[in-house]
Amino acid sequence: MKTRSRPWSALLAVMLLGAGVGAVAAEAPIAVTAASFKCMATMTPVRGFYVDNLLKGSLKDTLKVANSAQGGVYPVGSVVQLIPTEVMVKQPPGTNAATKDWQFFELDVSPQGSTIRHEGYTDVINRFGGNCLGCHAAAKPQWDLVCEESHGCAPVPLSRATIEALQRSDARCVPPQKLRPQDIEALKAFPAAPPAAPPTKP
Numbered sequence: 502m503k504t505r506s507r508p509w510s511a512l513l514a515v516m517l518l519g520a521g522v523g524a525v526a527a528e529a530p531i532a533v534t535a536a537s538f539k540c541m542a543t544m545t546p547v548r549g550f551y552v553d554n555l556l557k558g559s560l561k562d563t564l565k566v567a568n569s570a571q572g573g574v575y576p577v578g579s580v581v582q583l584i585p586t587e588v589m590v591k592q593p594p595g596t597n598a599a600t601k602d603w604q605f606f607e608l609d610v611s612p613q614g615s616t617i618r619h620e621g622y623t624d625v626i627n628r629f630g631g632n633c634l635g636c637h638a639a640a641k642p643q644w645d646l647v648c649e650e651s652h653g654c655a656p657v658p659l660s661r662a663t664i665e666a667l668q669r670s671d672a673r674c675v676p677p678q679k680l681r682p683q684d685i686e687a688l689k690a691f692p693a694a695p696p697a698a699p700p701t702k703p
């Protein structure tokens with residue numbers, strides 16, 4: 502009898518341990534470092550933006566919300582990007598109610614990788630002085646702070662051509678992505694130095 506009951510208690514212990522580990526992981530914010538970010542071309546395109554998920558096996562859950570016509574709440578670990586230097590990462594429920602648990606990042610990117618210039622929740626500003634939440638908070642509730650072109654946010658002062666050119670000129674990509682003539686033209690119209698301007702000849 503004794504020997505027969507042991508496997509059950511071992512199984513119970515594993516189950517309890519598993520539940521405990523799961524509960525901790527669901528509450529502690531994911532530690533995001535510069536190394537968490539990568540060349541946008543390795544992420545998954547959704548309409549005009551790109552997504553990923555920092556938690557193994559969770560990309561499909563991120564895609565389910567990103568592709569839903571009804572919107573929804575992005576799952577923990579979701580990474581969303583429109584241009585190489587601005588990122589939103591979804592932290593566990595309860596991390597920050599004001600940002601719906603999105604952590605905002607303003608990056609510098611180079612062939613060496615990413616550097617975090619600013620990160621946080623309600624007070625992150627981009628390189629043009631705009632507060633991330635200030636704009637993204639206007640997205641209608643079902644879109645979980647994701648603006649796109651039609652969710653209610655003030656527009657970004659970038660044409661579609663410039664956005665695509667910035668995406669294709671992500672300096673972290675090895676080998677670099679090929680810039681099309683229209684990308685080079687669009688980058689010229691970029692109001693400030695783009696994060697990864699193609700080399701210019703003096």
Ligand code: HEC
Nearest residue numbers: 581582583587588606627631632633636647648649656657
């Ligand atoms: C001027 C308002 C404004 C500011 C400031 C702003 N955004 Fe956005 N953001 C937008 C709009 C509008 C879009 C959608 C643009 C499009 O698809 O044409 C967008 C797109 C994005 C996307 C792609 C998903 C989506 O919402 O469509 C991410 C990620 C993002 N911004 C992150 C940031 C981060 C991080 C900051 C701060 C460092 C920031 N944004 C600052 C307005 C803003």
